[in-house]
Amino acid sequence: MTADAEVKETARVEAFSDGVFSIAITLLVLELRVPSAGDLTSRGLSLGEALLRQWPSFLGYVTSFATILVMWVNHHRLFTLIRRTSSLFLYLNGLLLLAVAFVPFPTAVLAAHLEDAGSRTAAAVYAGTFFAIAIFYNLLWRYASADNRLLGRSIRESDRDRITRRYRIGPTAYLIAFLLAFVSVPASVGLCAALALYFASSGSRHGPEEDARP
């Protein structure tokens, strides 16, 4: 197989993954319900009041959008290091996409039940989904990076090990978020949000100066 065919193969996995990430992130808007005129009359609310009462939906929209975006940025970053693919790699990536494409569902469950008796279950489903994603991310990266199996030849060992260390935190941290759901819903959801910020910021710590250097 020529070097050219390799580039083409990676390109198509990225295109497919980008498709799933961008569709999952855009479908989130379909969850937001437009209050109907009849609805407002029967509940005696103005449109503004009705929209304000939907705050858990808007919070869910922003949180899930941010989380999927951070996942995409990290996926994107991995693929700047990965140069080759294999069938097993494609399926591990598919497992990750399965969980990413699922995110709109736990988000909708959380938004619908944040204020009722189901809130602990909803938060557990929410954190549990991210726990699964963290596991799948680690599987994908461990498989691709072991013995530089699918990485470019020019990658520095320190870069590889830095990513391995950063990803290792995910499963444990999201497992804690999952368990916290049964104790305190705000603590569980807050930890999920903090982890999104952590994965966003630890990537940008090295910032534009490094990434943009030619």
Add this chain to the structure above:
Amino acid sequence: MTADAEVKETARVEAFSDGVFSIAITLLVLELRVPSAGDLTSRGLSLGEALLRQWPSFLGYVTSFATILVMWVNHHRLFTLIRRTSSLFLYLNGLLLLAVAFVPFPTAVLAAHLEDAGSRTAAAVYAGTFFAIAIFYNLLWRYASADNRLLGRSIRESDRDRITRRYRIGPTAYLIAFLLAFVSVPASVGLCAALALYFASSGSRHGPEEDARP
């Protein structure tokens, strides 16, 4: 990082952004409601009459389609100038996409309430969304263009400054549209439509001759 890897990185941000723009623009059709047979009977309308009474939905479809299209053309144009990415840039772009992907919701709210007591709130939400988009566009461009941080080396200073000036109008103009919503709904929506035309036309003022020149 080689020049080649840079091109690849920009390509994937564009692919992801194109995904979000094209999905958001295509999801708009899901808002259009097909009048059911039972519905027509109970309201004593023919299919043609029922469809005509849905005019605010069709107006909303066309307006939002046009606005997202203009945003995409402008995004596309920015990326002919931007050659590098950074983590912060990816998140600023993500913030913009968050607002773009949200557009179907205020559009649906406006279509549903254009003719009732909620029209001012609906128009304010609509113009407010575009105000947020204008702010995010400016953040993205200022970040990318300051000191030519992420631009190609061959860009002319005059081109860069022309874009900066053109984008500066956005936040102020959409803020006016937002405030107008509380005074006159048609004036607010009309200003939004006029601004879409402005951003469409000011880009094409230089027209095919310039853009297509080899």
Add this chain to the structure above:
Amino acid sequence: MTADAEVKETARVEAFSDGVFSIAITLLVLELRVPSAGDLTSRGLSLGEALLRQWPSFLGYVTSFATILVMWVNHHRLFTLIRRTSSLFLYLNGLLLLAVAFVPFPTAVLAAHLEDAGSRTAAAVYAGTFFAIAIFYNLLWRYASADNRLLGRSIRESDRDRITRRYRIGPTAYLIAFLLAFVSVPASVGLCAALALYFASSGSRHGPEEDARP
């Protein structure tokens, strides 16, 4: 602007257009309604009978899928000839995409009303949408091909004129389909289907041998 930047620009219009075409074509499945268990009981039907009674939906799915596919193949073919873009071209292409993305709506209207009093209106809306698409295709092609404005230098005049002639048929033929809707619904829908086949076949008349030649 370098030749390289030109290729990139066309690539992104194609990516965006492909996004809209592929999303519109895939969203069609969301129209298909799954008969619920309660529904079957109340209507005294087996699942098989209920699915068979939904035949206009399945017909609509296949017809619209085929039509959007043919449109995409033709769009794809145009872009093998078009090498440059301009702002006006982007907006003309956007007008075409507006109509393509709209197709799921008239399809759903036709499927819902094929067997009731609204069938003529539904067929007129259906054929009318394709009439608009034919007009927009002609605008796009005329603009791009006049004086070879946006075409590659190596294009043969005969190829260009063949396309111009083939496209010229569209608006007239779909206008006839639109008018036929008020006389005979099957004739109108049948003409639309025949035209899809025509635009599919006249493209492939020259077939694999020609297209695949290196």
Add this chain to the structure above:
Amino acid sequence: MTADAEVKETARVEAFSDGVFSIAITLLVLELRVPSAGDLTSRGLSLGEALLRQWPSFLGYVTSFATILVMWVNHHRLFTLIRRTSSLFLYLNGLLLLAVAFVPFPTAVLAAHLEDAGSRTAAAVYAGTFFAIAIFYNLLWRYASADNRLLGRSIRESDRDRITRRYRIGPTAYLIAFLLAFVSVPASVGLCAALALYFASSGSRHGPEEDARP
């Protein structure tokens, strides 16, 4: 037509196909219903119980996601061998996409009726859809590979024949699954799942070592 134009043409068919595959796979999540608060009260269930009772939906989500993913990996693999396109090829590929984009519907039907009297019909529709996909895959590959019509010059005959043999199994096996639906629903669905694993594994049998070799 230059070699360059050829690459571009294949690239766009792949982009369009990737779009349809990734959208169909991501739309599956829209089928999953969020139990509402009112719903839980009226049925006297906790959120956790209500979610557990939806197990056929989750099973359907995972099965269809896996099946579409396997189809995509196989489609992807075919296109590493196919270098040229033709109009007929585009339409055969379109026929395949028609069936792939349809998958969410039989999945939803199966999930909705797995536990009631419609289960045999639902399983037959499910297996029947995969039967159609298997037929279309064979048509596409036979057309492209006959006399190496659209394949690269460097393809080994043994590779081509291995694919032909592997695909030949599909139609017969899915026909058996279709017929089994009228005898035993679990046997039919189980065979579909087993076939997805077969098509996944027989591709990866040669595994990373071979595929990743430069």
